Amino acid sequence: MKRREFLKTSALTLGAVSILPNQLLANENSRRFKVIYDFDIKYDEKNFAAKLWNPIPYDSDYQKVKFLKFSGDYNDYNINEENPYDAKVLYASWDKGETKKTLHIEMEIETTYRKVGLKFIKKASSENLPIPDGVKMYLEPTEHIPTTGKLKELADKLTKNKTDRFDKVKAIYDWVTYTTFRDPKVLGCGVGDAGKMVKSGYFGGKCTDISSLFVALLRASGIPAREVFGIRLGKSEYSKALGKSDDKGFATISSWQHCRAEYYIPGAGWIPSDPADITKLELVEKLKYDDKKVKELTSRYLHSWEMNWVGFNHARDFILSPKPTQFPLNMLGYPYAEADGDTLNYYSPKTFAYKITSQEIK
Structure with missing residues (x-):
C-alpha cells in the first residue's frame, strides 16, 4: 500500500483573515477541539477510481489549526488553495481498482469567541x-x-x-x-x-x-x-x-x-x-x-x-483544483468526491462513506 503522511504541530497558514483592533475580546472563551475525519469511499462498482476534495479550516485570530495529520491508501494527494476564494482543500485520489479507498484526518483546532x-x-x-x-x-x-x-x-x-x-x-x-x-x-x-x-x-x-x-x-x-x-x-x-x-x-x-x-x-x-x-x-x-x-x-x-x-471558506460557484467532472461547485462545506466521474452524495455520510467526530479537549 502506498502511504503518505503529513504532520505539522505549529499553526498552518490557512488563508488568514485580517482582524482589526477591538474586534476580539482577548482570550475570552478559548476552546480547543480534536476533530477526526474517516473516509472509506463506497461505490456501486467494485473496480473504480475515486477523487476526494475535503475543506480544511482557515487560520485567523479567532480560529487556528494547531495540529494537522492525515494518512491513507491514496495514490496521490496535495493541499491547495488554487481557486478564486483561496479555499484550503485537501485533495486525494485513488487509481482504478478493487482495493479500499480510505483517508484518515486528525486536527486540533483552537477557537476564541468572536465579537465586534x-x-x-x-x-x-x-x-x-x-x-x-x-x-x-x-x-x-x-x-x-x-x-x-x-x-x-x-x-x-x-x-x-x-x-x-x-x-x-x-x-x-x-x-x-x-x-x-x-x-x-x-x-x-x-x-x-x-x-x-x-x-x-x-x-x-x-x-x-x-x-x-x-x-x-x-x-x-x-x-x-x-x-x-x-x-x-x-x-x-x-x-x-x-x-x-x-x-x-x-x-x-x-x-x-x-x-x-x-x-x-x-x-x-x-x-x-x-x-x-x-x-x-x-x-x-x-x-x-x-x-x-x-x-x-x-x-x-x-x-x-x-x-x-x-x-x-467563503467559496461560492467556483471550480475546485484539480478540476473535477462536475463544475462549478455551489459551495464547499461538505466533503466532495467523485467515483468514476460520478458525484457521491455528500449529504449521506453513511453511503459516501465518511464519519466526522469532535471532542472538546480544553
Whole structure:
C-alpha cells in the first residue's frame, strides 16, 4: 500500500483573515477541539477510481489549526488553495481498482469567541471610508447570489432613505431574521439560491439559504458580504439547538455543517453574523421571534459568533483544483468526491462513506 503522511504541530497558514483592533475580546472563551475525519469511499462498482476534495479550516485570530495529520491508501494527494476564494482543500485520489479507498484526518483546532463592538462598528461606518480593492469581489454576483432584478428591488425597499452602511445592514438583518424560517424538510444546509427565494416569495430554508439571502441583499445594497461555510464542533453555551456533544464532550458531527455570514464595514473590517441560527433556535425550542431568548440571540448575532464552530471558506460557484467532472461547485462545506466521474452524495455520510467526530479537549 502506498502511504503518505503529513504532520505539522505549529499553526498552518490557512488563508488568514485580517482582524482589526477591538474586534476580539482577548482570550475570552478559548476552546480547543480534536476533530477526526474517516473516509472509506463506497461505490456501486467494485473496480473504480475515486477523487476526494475535503475543506480544511482557515487560520485567523479567532480560529487556528494547531495540529494537522492525515494518512491513507491514496495514490496521490496535495493541499491547495488554487481557486478564486483561496479555499484550503485537501485533495486525494485513488487509481482504478478493487482495493479500499480510505483517508484518515486528525486536527486540533483552537477557537476564541468572536465579537465586534457595536460602538466600534458604528463609528467606522459613520466615516464612510472607501471599500478596499481586495474586498470588492464580495460585491459581485454569482449564480446563486444575484444582485439585480427582484432581489435588488427588495434590497432598495429595505434600505430606503438610509445612507449609513451599518444602518442598511441592520435593516436587512432585522427583516431577514423576522421573515425567514427554518424548514426542516430542506436537505442538508440548503442550496442557498437567494434569487429563487425572492422570486418565489418562499423564505423557508436552512442555514445556507438564509445566510445567502442576507449576503445577496447586502451586496445589492453596496455592502460587501459573504457566506462562511463550516461545521459545529461542540456544545453551545446558549442552546442545545446550536451545538452538539454528549456528556463526555464527544460528538459525531458528520451532518452538523453550518453556514454563517460576514459583512464588511471599511475601518472595522469583516463583521461576524448568523441570521440562520435565529430561525433554528425558534424551531427547536418552539419560540416566537419576540420571545426574550430569541431577542437576545438576535442582538448578539448581528455582530458576533459563538465559537463552538469552525469556518472552512467563503467559496461560492467556483471550480475546485484539480478540476473535477462536475463544475462549478455551489459551495464547499461538505466533503466532495467523485467515483468514476460520478458525484457521491455528500449529504449521506453513511453511503459516501465518511464519519466526522469532535471532542472538546480544553
